[in-house]
Amino acid sequence: MAARGDISHGENENQETRNRSPDERRRIRQEQAKPILDEFHDWRTLERLLAPNGSSTAKAIDYSLKRWTALAHYVDDGQVPIDNSWIENRIRPIARGRKNWLFAAGSLRAGKRAAAIMSLTYSKRIVSQF
Numbered sequence: 548m549a550a551r552g553d554i555s556h557g558e559n560e561n562q563e564t565r566n567r568s569p570d571e572r573r574r575i576r577q578e579q580a581k582p583i584l585d586e587f588h589d590w591r592t593l594e595r596l597l598a599p600n601g602s603s604t605a606k607a608i609d610y611s612l613k614r615w616t617a618l619a620h621y622v623d624d625g626q627v628p629i630d631n632s633w634i635e636n637r638i639r640p641i642a643r644g645r646k647n648w649l650f651a652a653g654s655l656r657a658g659k660r661a662a663a664i665m666s667l668t669y670s671k672r673i674v675s676q677f
Contacts, residue, residue, distance in 0.1 A: 569625030576622045584619050588612075634673075641669040 564572045591608055598605040611618065621627040 567625075572625035573623065574625075576625070581622050584622060588615060588619075637673050638669075641666055 564575055567575070591612060595605065595608040595612065598608060621629050
């Protein structure tokens with residue numbers, strides 16, 4: 548499939564369109580990414596026909612096809628980022644900390660309380676940035 552190598556287009560998309568208007572980003576995505584995504588969707592659909600029902604491959608393909616609308620939404624909306632790296636980088640300390648806080652407070656019960664409080668604190672920090 549030719550589109551496999553083209554999927555890396557998304558890595559450059561942010562550099563190319565970062566300072567453009569949402570309408571301009573949408574236009575560029577429609578021209579460049581939509582044909583790649585359409586070809587990828589067609590390929591996934593054909594591959595699903597070949598995968599035995601119940602296999603790991605079939606489950607993975609079904610998962611992606613069921614969520615295709617959400618996956619490809621960024622092509623139709625220039626305000627949607629191509630990836631979620633920004634938010635992932637902000638919640639990573641919460642997720643990492645939550646696991647550590649469970650054991651840092653001396654008991655499991657106290658650790659769970661500390662994890663809940665710290666999760667709320669970090670979540671508030673993220674929300675207050677908007």
